[in-house]
Amino acid sequence: MIGILFMACAVVYAITFLGYFVGLGVAFNYKAQPYTSDLNATVIIAFRNEANSLSQLLDSLLSQTDQNFQLILVNDHSSDHYLSIIRQYEERFLDFQLIELDQQEGKKAGIKAGVCAAKYELIITTDADCTLPLNWINHWKESFKKNAHLKLAAGIVTLTGNTFFEKLQQLEFTSLIASSIGAANNDKAIMLNAANMVYRKDFYLEVSEELDAIPSPTGDDIFLLEACKKKYPDGFAYLQETSLIVNTPAKKTLKEFLFQRKRWASKTKYYRDLHMKKVALIVGITNLLLLIGGIGSFFSYTLWLPFLVLFTVKLLVDYSLLYRYLKGIQQLNLLNYFLIVELILPFYIIFVAFTSQKGSYNWKDRTYKN
Numbered sequence: 408m409i410g411i412l413f414m415a416c417a418v419v420y421a422i423t424f425l426g427y428f429v430g431l432g433v434a435f436n437y438k439a440q441p442y443t444s445d446l447n448a449t450v451i452i453a454f455r456n457e458a459n460s461l462s463q464l465l466d467s468l469l470s471q472t473d474q475n476f477q478l479i480l481v482n483d484h485s486s487d488h489y490l491s492i493i494r495q496y497e498e499r500f501l502d503f504q505l506i507e508l509d510q511q512e513g514k515k516a517g518i519k520a521g522v523c524a525a526k527y528e529l530i531i532t533t534d535a536d537c538t539l540p541l542n543w544i545n546h547w548k549e550s551f552k553k554n555a556h557l558k559l560a561a562g563i564v565t566l567t568g569n570t571f572f573e574k575l576q577q578l579e580f581t582s583l584i585a586s587s588i589g590a591a592n593n594d595k596a597i598m599l600n601a602a603n604m605v606y607r608k609d610f611y612l613e614v615s616e617e618l619d620a621i622p623s624p625t626g627d628d629i630f631l632l633e634a635c636k637k638k639y640p641d642g643f644a645y646l647q648e649t650s651l652i653v654n655t656p657a658k659k660t661l662k663e664f665l666f667q668r669k670r671w672a673s674k675t676k677y678y679r680d681l682h683m684k685k686v687a688l689i690v691g692i693t694n695l696l697l698l699i700g701g702i703g704s705f706f707s708y709t710l711w712l713p714f715l716v717l718f719t720v721k722l723l724v725d726y727s728l729l730y731r732y733l734k735g736i737q738q739l740n741l742l743n744y745f746l747i748v749e750l751i752l753p754f755y756i757i758f759v760a761f762t763s764q765k766g767s768y769n770w771k772d773r774t775y776k777n
Contacts, residue, residue, distance in 0.1 A: 413696055413713030417720040420693045423686065427589025428728045431735075446548045448476045449525035449608075453517030454535035455483035455771040458492050465496045467538045473545035477502040477526050481517040483771070484508060502526070512773075513624035518601075522611050530611060532627075534602045537564075537655045546651055547605045558610040558642035559635040561587070561599035561628075562651035563736065573657035576664060578741045578748050580657075582725065585732035591645035595682050596636060599645065601628035603653040606635075614638065626674045633680045649736055665759065672763035691760050693721060694753040701753065722749055 450468065454461070468478060478500050482489060497503045506520050522530055531547055533539065551557055563584060566577040587598040614634040621630055635643045658664040678684050700714030726745060733739045 409710065410713045413700065413717045416693055416696055417717045419689055420717075421720050421724050423689055424586065424589075424724045424728055426593055427586050428724070428731060430589035430592035431585060431728065431731050432592065446529055446552045447527035448529040448531050448544060448548055449479060449521075449527045450476055450531045450533070450544065451479045451481065451518060451521035451525065452533055452535055453481040453483055453514050453521065454485065454489070455514075456485045456487045456489075457535040457771075458485070458487040458489040460536040461489060461492045462496075463538055464533075464535055465492075469496070469499060470541055471539070471544050472542050473548065474501055476531075476544050477504070479504045479506060479521045479524055481506045481521045482508060483514065483517045484512055514601075515618070515623070515625060515627050518627045519615060519619075522608060522615075525608055528608050529605065530608050531605045532601050533604075533653060534655060537602050537653050539653055540650055542650055543653070546648060550646060551605065551607070554644070556639075556641055557607075557644055558639045559599075559606040559631060560604070560644045560646060561591075562603035562605075562646050562648070562653060563588075564600045564602045564653050564655060565736070565738070566657040567654050568657035572661070572664075573659075574741065574744050575748055575751070576657040577738075578729070578744045579752070581732065581738075581741060582729060585728050588645045588647060588732070589728065590686075591643065594640070596632055596643050596645070597683050597686050599628050599632050602655050603651065604628055604631075606631065610635070610639070610642070621677050623674055623677055625670060626677070629674055629683075630677070633678070633683070636680060647735065652736065666769050668755075668759045669763040672759050676764060690756065693717070694756040697721070697753040698757055725749065 452464065480493065480503075482505065493505060497505070504524060506517075506524060508517055508520060511520070518532065529548065529551055531544060547560075547562075550560065564580075565584075566573070566580050568574065568577065583598060584600070587596070587600075590597045591599075611631070614631070617634055618627075618630050623630070632643065658667060675684075675687050678687070697714070697718060700710050700717065703710040704714050726742075729742065729745065730739070733741055
């Protein structure tokens with residue numbers, strides 16, 4: 408009976424993620440030439456106590472080939488020296504606005520305040536600790552101009568860092584992005600990242616009450632995706648253009664990393680999309696069985712074969728997906744950490760899955776209860 412359970416899990420996992428492998432394809436676009444677009448855009452960044460990152464972000468925005476955009480920074484009750492940094496930059500932008508949150512708090516509230524103040528139809532979001540490619544705004548404008556049906560879109564995000572721990576994070580995060588692109592290309596989107604996300608203002612306002620009803624301080628990305636899939640099934644795309652890649656630093660400590668992942672995982676309890684729930688369940692069960700099988704094999708030889716079959720299947724499927732994606736973004740060197748990450752994943756995923764549903768996590772100097 409146990410053997411059948413492990414085998415069934417291996418089959419389901421393989422079908423699901425090989426589907427993403429097929430969906431991922433090889434359609435990476437390396438073009439970096441600027442376009443000419445008359446579509447106006449508003450860039451919104453909500454931040455909290457990130458003064459040390461703001462200069463790098465604002466320099467990235469000043470380096471954009473297209474400077475015809477409105478920039479809105481939303482301060483979520485920061486207590487650092489953010490204002491002195493912003494004062495050095497504000498007059499260098501053609502259209503700049505700083506919003507100070509008053510009664511409300513959290514990223515979701517910050518983004519909503521920014522959208523309500525936006526002048527333009529196209530809303531582009533990123534995070535305060537990101538660096539942006541030169542044609543980022545220009546390419547997003549052109550993509551939405553050429554694809555009038557789009558309501559929401561996402562671009563590739565990569566982690567940066569040189570330490571061993573940071574490299575492990577990069578590969579683990581890569582698996583999320585690769586799966587997200589493959590799923591989206593199969594019309595079964597499961598994830599996106601607000602560090603590189605674009606949507607139309609009218610779409611956001613149309614679903615904003617629905618988003619407000621979800622009792623999560625974050626989730627401006629995943630719940631917006633759910634709303635898009637529900638109301639506009641053909642309205643989402645995940646762009647694979649390497650000229651749109653946004654970089655953000657990996658976490659420096661294990662504590663920071665786990666808090667971030669617990670925050671992400673805590674949103675799963677609010678999922679309404681059945682496919683998202685199914686994939687989360689498949690990943691959770693697969694890693695739980697690997698954990699049980701790996702540890703149990705030391706006490707019962709009957710678990711050895713089921714464990715090895717499931718582990719080998721997952722290994723081959725994950726490697727295939729990651730190889731195709733990393734080749735596309737020209738980062739195949741990260742596969743040097745593949746086996747280490749695969750061995751750690753079951754422990755980490757199960758730990759985060761359970762602890763994210765109870766207890767609390769810290770995010771930007773605030774403590775949130777699950």
